[in-house]
Amino acid sequence: MRYTLRSLLALLACAPFTRAAPVPPDAVPPEVLRAVRAKMPKGWTATVQGVTLTVRREKKVSLVNAIGRAPDIDGRPPVPDRTEPYELKLTFRPRVTAEAFERMEKENAETEKKLDKLRDGLRAAQIAHKFDDWLPGTPEQKKLVADYRAAQKALPYHRLPDVFTDTNSIDLDESVHWALSFTDANEAKECRGVKESVRGLFKPHAR
Secondary structure, eight states, rough: OOOOOHHHHHHHSOOOOOOOOOOOOOOHHHHHHHHHHOOOOOTTTEETTTTTTEEEESSEEEEEEEOOOOSTTTOOOOSSSEEEEEEEEEEEEOOHHHHHHHHHHHHHHHEEEEEEEHHHHHTTTTTTEETTTEEOOSSHHHHHHHHHHHHHSSSSHHHHHHEEEESSEEEEEEEEEOOOOOOOOOHHHHHHHHHHHHHHHEEEOOO
């Protein structure tokens, strides 16, 4: 079948418009994996899946929930309430420039300032809460909380990368978060040592 220029243009006009797929961040560079593995003591592994490099202690660590626990007695360590693997995850993304990092920092600061003002209003309205869980009782209180939640979703807030290489910025996430504490001093020292060794392979983003 022969097409005239007019018919070809008509076909193109009717064809669905498709955008090119977004370019994913670079995978974990092999040289980074080798460098991380060189820092691993016995009993630790470093593996890659997609853009994430996971450093893992093979033997589980002993932990306790640090919130609301009773104080230590006679200097004895607290009794652990859980055991789980210790992991450090490094998620790679395209390099964030110093200018972009500074812009995101400023936007985060502005967002926190606005949210702090809204939280002041929630406290002034005497709304019961625990941390950031608010329990409104009256219609007026419910509206204040709803406005606060809407602002949390609408206002810009960026995950700032922790470290970088020449080609990538990297987010560091530790499985033992702020609400948990090690109960064994040697395990804590070992995990923190590995974390600092791995972190030291990269350049820190300014904070």
